[in-house]
Amino acid sequence: MAEPLSDFHAIIPAGGIGSRLWPLSRADAPKFLHDLTGSGHSLLRDTWDRLEPLAGPERISVVTGRAHRAAVEAQLPGIPDRNVFLESEPRDSTAAIGLAAAVLARREPDIVIGSFAADHVIRVPHLFDWAVRQAVATAREGYITTVGIQPTEPSIGFGYIRKGGELVVDGAPEAALVESFVEKPDLETAKAYFADRSYLWNAGMFISRADVLLAEIAANRPELHAGIVELAEAWDDRDLRGPAVDRIWPTLEKIAIDYSVAEPAAAKGRLAVIPGHFDWDDVGDFASLAKLNSHGHKNDLAILGENARILSDAASGIVVSQTTRVISLIGVKDIVVVDTPDALLVTTSENAQRVKGVVDALKLTGHGEVL
């Protein structure tokens, strides 16, 4: 791979718990801290390792909750202190990415920033690298740029990006305008999208000049922008940051960057897309975790857990073992078993989406200590 870019800073928002992966993911062990692929590394670390060849170790920032500071620093021993942005409470992605962008723009005015989820799985890193390099080239031209994933099946689990007219950008032969965003479709529609190669999966990756991103926030959400800028001005002053965070952060509007930036920019013809040809998964639930770890063999039993002691007979699906117990699975198909010291989940791939409902029920029934 090529050298790191000199004007690119990657931002990793590491916020979500991943409730649909309970009891594996939970408040004190969120999804991004787990090794979900058997790589030996957490998803956060894998994300860092993908970005380092692009941004270099000095230009990767993580935005995370105060509670996760120690875990994040343990996963990323090379991260400079100033690149760890701690949230006192979650305020959604516009505030998180916007604040980092504003602070980074004060440090390096012409910087191009890119935001990449901490808990997605990507394979074939050189194709990821190539897509991001094209996105950065496009962003330099003033476009807010996303990387859309070329679908490998007619998924109903993801939102889609419709590619429009091609752009002529030096260093980005695949750049195109985004025509529109489309919500998760039904199967019929998903099949049509899959056949029509101009629909890409929305993986939530946004690359743009920091000042362009902030201008877009200013245009669409002026109050939020003002709060972000005020906080950013205080950020790098040791004495001012704390009081400014206490005063401003809790007042910032909670809104996803998709709505505050991406959709309005698309409507104005200012949003570009680079198709990504790498394998990508957001590992949203145990069904996708099972699929990811069974390498496409439908009758396999995928096993996650370093010390797993599994005895299976005619079983398929996934078993996640975080204990040293012997786990015996007999004649259960597409099963999901997650064995942790204080909670056990048994469900099926088909029911994987319902796990979130159980988490909500646990909150209501006084079992919150296992969440």
Next chain:
Amino acid sequence: MAEPLSDFHAIIPAGGIGSRLWPLSRADAPKFLHDLTGSGHSLLRDTWDRLEPLAGPERISVVTGRAHRAAVEAQLPGIPDRNVFLESEPRDSTAAIGLAAAVLARREPDIVIGSFAADHVIRVPHLFDWAVRQAVATAREGYITTVGIQPTEPSIGFGYIRKGGELVVDGAPEAALVESFVEKPDLETAKAYFADRSYLWNAGMFISRADVLLAEIAANRPELHAGIVELAEAWDDRDLRGPAVDRIWPTLEKIAIDYSVAEPAAAKGRLAVIPGHFDWDDVGDFASLAKLNSHGHKNDLAILGENARILSDAASGIVVSQTTRVISLIGVKDIVVVDTPDALLVTTSENAQRVKGVVDALKLTGHGEVL
């Protein structure tokens, strides 16, 4: 109920582990020590409580392994010392019941003995009481007598007893000869048996005069009989018992009493049967355990375990909880989940018979510590 009988001694062989109920049942916690019905008592204790009104507390013996002595005595605090028969190793039911019969016959020559499994579930105790009283009356006439269960469905899980001609016995209006024993049938045959009221389930209960039982063993297995008698002669002498057990017990032929006594006696017209009209189950596997605890409601989730913390959504089957973990079951039908501190089983009712195979595999793969 009536007074205890003055000439009846009940023998409870408490030997089997119940491998098809692993990991609930295991070497150090065999099936008979568990409360499988939510009664608050172990199956062994329930067995004692059913027999006490028939035999009185002085005439109930337990034959069990040395390892289970303390547990048995804790369950049955009223059992006289002399009525606990400890096996140094398992030698099958002829040796176990034959030895107890021989010892008891030396103590009370005209005694009628009856053997009853320690780990079956029986409901409607007054009908059990009535069947056994008829069986004792029939045994007094010199018949080896069994109680066969009137089937409530065309089961393929049990052996059958075919009832023959009626017997005229005072105090036993339902007594009949046994025409033959039949192995577990296929479903077609089971349906025919169920329609023909003369087929009863073989519940392994045998009632006879002790001397008649011993004579039958002598006729069919003379060497085994000689060993039993020699051991019985030494049994009640504190100094002689130990050496005699060491010398004789390990040499005794291993053979089920069904083959050494019941079938030959049936062939000679010396085996009688009393139909039992009580609910009976041998709780042979988790499918029958689930059925037993769901009270016939097919879509229920039966829960066993005093401290069970279960959260279920569209789940049916059975969950056995021996830990304090939160167990969440989502959309799993006819599921069997057994959660113990060192082992977890997940299977379905349909696969319940395969549990034994896993236990065998665990032995072979070095996981014996959880058996």
